[in-house]
Amino acid sequence: MLEKNNNKLNLACAAVAVAVLLFDLSLPLGVAGGVPYVALVLLGMWAPTIRYIYFLATLGTALTIVGYVLSDAGGVPWVVLVNRGLAFFVIWTTAILLALRNQGQDALARSRDDLEGHALQHTIENRENEDRYRAFSDLSSEGVAIINGGTIIEANQAFASMYGYSISKLIGKPVLELVVPEQRENITDQISQNSSVTFECHGFRKDGSIVPVEVKTMPITYKGHRMLAARLRDLTEAHEAVEAIRIGEERLRHAQKMEAVGQLTGGVAHDFNNLLAAIIGNLDLIDVAAITSKNDRESIAVALWAAQSGAELTYRLLAFSRNQPLHAKAAQVNDALPRFYQLAKRTIGEDITIEIKPDKDLWLTMVDVGQLEAAILNLAINARDAMPDGGQLTVETSNQVLCEKDAARFEDLTPGDYVMITVRDNGGGMSPEVLEQAIEPFYTTKGVGEGSGLGLSTVFGFARQSQGQIEIDSVEGQGTTVRIYLPRTYETISGDLKSEAAEQGNPSGNETILVVEDESDVLNYIVKALNRFGYNMLQAKDGPTALEVMASCDTIDLLLTDVILPQGMNGREIADAFQRQFPTACVLYSSGYTREVLGQRSQIDDHMVLINKPYGRHVLARQVREILDDRQKEDIL
Structure with missing residues (x-):
């Protein structure tokens, strides 16, 4: 460290010396151009020895002479010599005073050490008595x-x-x-x-x-x-503070990396959702019953299944980036375990024993039950892959109270009451190196084509979006335990507000609907689908075209618009213009992005109705019918 500091001092001295010399050469001889070398001598305050100060003074003197020799002739000769002599006097006076100062500081430091030692010695020697x-x-x-x-x-x-x-x-x-x-x-x-x-x-x-x-x-x-x-x-507290800073920096780097990859995957999922909306929608429009060829019917079924698998992939991408839409409500996690058990039995095979251990007094939590089931099933599939020769899978629920020290183990988790879901296997476990990267996106230890590397990432994304966290413990040769922490809620369980009639009733109608969608394939699908349910359809590919259509119509009952559109107008701006012209009409937004992303961009508010792509015709028709019926109820009231 001392050598490093000396190198920095040498560089600083060289830089100052060159700068002052160039400055001296630029001045007439009649000016005391050597005086600025005092700045060079003052760098001796950081010199390791007194000799270094005198070396700097000597260097300043030599450069003053060099400046005198190399400068252009001019000025009164005796004045020039007096000025150069004045520069020598100032340089050496400064050097001597600085050397005396450093000597005094060294003597003071030695005296302080001696005084401290003598004081301690004196104190100890004066206490040689019975007390x-x-x-x-x-x-x-x-x-x-x-x-x-x-x-x-x-x-x-x-x-x-x-x-x-x-x-x-x-x-x-x-x-x-x-x-x-x-x-x-x-x-x-x-x-x-x-x-x-x-x-x-x-x-x-x-x-x-x-x-x-x-x-x-x-x-x-x-x-x-x-x-x-x-x-x-x-030094315990000091070391803990340093460790806390290190952990904080590590968490920040991890969060920034996850955020960057999350933005990438969220964008990919949006574009993919637009493609799937057209594929699933048009396959859904095909009247399979009217097709006589069995092979054609099977081909359509396979294509629809593949497209729906693609939709599942976009869900996993959005789950990783914590942008999948969640329909959270107060729920009893234990109620989801029987359905999980049935799914897991068909998924993980008969050579793995499944044990369910619910806590009878389990608290309620605010959670999207469907996404929770998917998260637990994801963990079960990971456990299956870790136990190729069979084993034991245990799913357990319990109540946990996290104090400040417990909550500090996690990123952005507050102390309080939590519902904990534990998924434990006795498989091969993970090495510390693998465990450290377990929730990294696209990280997998499986072979090519055997895994996406999104399993634990999606579980992590679901937990974080649910205001919770996950914890993973794993030992090679012993197995892995994953714990999902979800915050307790004091809300009560309420029934589904939608009636069966709304879900299963006839979604047809004869109202007029304007669809604004920049993707031609998606636009054509929506128009065809809603036409089949009896609606009168109008269409536009962008904002200006939509305004022209609105201006030519006396009545439009519903606007179905994509949120993000070209030509300078987004869906919200079109909706504002639409409701100024048709104040009693209603609006349904559609997007491949999630509500959370759109909300962050101020393109949609909580009270606005959004349907996420991709969607089938029946889902679309039910959503349209529900909005129109709600408007009619408001008109009656």
């Missing part, structure tokens, strides 16, 4: 001990408390017994110098725990013998 233990304990709030030949002969209460002993038990104990074994050789070298040194080490407490300490030693004379006094400071 010396009590007086000695008052010497310092830090740990203090006197060591003779490697053995503790005196110690104060702070020192004893630091190591968990009584003072009487410490007297006569070899000091190395209070140091962790791997550092004893180094500590022996430090204290054998019998001089003032400062170092850090790890102390060994009576109960076997470790305490980091800073040790400062100084030689003293005690009872006529040369001994060593040591002051110790507990």
Whole structure:
């Protein structure tokens, strides 16, 4: 470190010297151009020795002469010489004063060290009486001990408390017994110098725990013998603060990386959803019953299944980026376990035993039950892959109260009541290296084509979007345990507000609907689908076209618009214009982005109705019918 600092000082001196020389050469000879070399000499305040200051003064003198020789002739000769002499005087006066200052500081530092040693020695020697233990304990709030030949002969209460002993038990104990074994050789070298040194080490407490300490030693004379006094400071809190900063920085880097990948996957999912909307929609429009060829019907079924699998992939991408739409409500997690059990039995095979252990007094939590089932099933599939020869899978629920210390283990988790879902297997487990990357997006230990690397990432995304967290413990050869923490809610379970009639009733109608969609394939699908349900359809590909259509119509009952559109107008701006012209009409928004993303961009509010792409014709028709019926109810009221 000292060598590094000297290099920086040398570079600084060289830079100043060159700068002043160039400045001197630019001035007439009649000006005292050497005086600025005082700045070079002043850098000697950081010089390691007095000689360095005089070296800088000599260098300044030499460069003053060089400036005199190289400068263009001019000025009164005697004035020029006087000015150069004045520069020499200022340079050397500054150097001498600076050298005296540094000498004074060195002497002061030595005196301070000597005074501290004498003060400690005097204090100790004056306490050789029947009350010396009590007086000695008052010497310092830090740990203090006197060591003779490697053995503790005196110690104060702070020192004893630091190591968990009584003072009487410490007297006569070899000091190395209070140091962790791997550092004893180094500590022996430090204290054998019998001089003032400062170092850090790890102390060994009576109960076997470790305490980091800073040790400062100084030689003293005690009872006529040369001994060593040591002051110790507990560094536990300082180390914890440093570790907290490190963890915080690590979490920040991880969050930034997850945010970047999340934005990427969210954008990919949006574009993919637009494609799937056209594919699933048009396949859904095909009247399969009217197709006579069995092969054609099977081909359509396979294509529809593949498209729906693509929709599932976009869900997983959105789940990782924490942007999938959640329909959270107060729920009892135990109620989802029977359905999970049936799904898991068909998914993970008969050679794996499934055990469900619900807590009968489990609290309620605010959660999207469907996404929770998918998350637990994801963990079950991971467990299956970790147990190719069979094994035991346990799913358990319990109530957990996290204190501040417990909550601090997680990112952005507050202390309080939580519902914990534990999924445990006795498979092969994960190495520490794999465990560290387990929730990283697209990270997988499986072969090419055998896994997407989104399993644990989607579970993590679901938990975070539900204001919870996940915790993973794994030991190679023993298995893996994943815990999902979801915050407790005090709301009560309510029934589904939608009636069966709304879900299963006839979604047809004869109202007029304007569809605004920039994707031609999606636009054509929506128009065809709603036409089949009896609606009168109008269409536009962008905002200006939509305004033209609105201007030519007397009545439009509903606007179905994509949120993000070209030509300078977004869906919200079109809706504002639409409702100014048709104030009693209603609006349905559609997007491949989720409500959360659109809300962050201020393109949609909570009260606005949004249908996420992709969607089938029946889902679309039911949503349209529901909005129109709600408007009619409001008109009646």
